[in-house]
Amino acid sequence: MALLDFIYNRPNRVLALQRQYQADTRPIYLRPAGAKQTLAVYGALFSLGMLSTVYGIGCLVTGHGKPSSKEEA
Template structure:
């Protein structure tokens, strides 16, 4: 089984990595590498989507665009 030894006989570093990860004072969702950039991009996309939705609902409620269509007829 010498072929599988590098896969099977690996050192267990879970406790070491867990202590290092838990010692970080940042919130859990900001601890992984690149988390802040990912959250900023997600927040921008989410905000754009929500603002577009609110704008569309506002246009439907107020009838924006229908008055211009009536004047053309």
């Protein structure tokens, strides 16, 4: 079966790649390429969403934007 040797008779490079990946001292979530940029964009969008939610809740609690009952009469 020399015809299929290239499929099942391959060198095992898992240990070398694992050593290379584990030699990095950065946190695991920052190791992939582009992780810092992705995390920064996610953090900005999450912060914007949370601030909008808090602002909306504040407006609902205080009645901001509704005409007062004295103005209607």
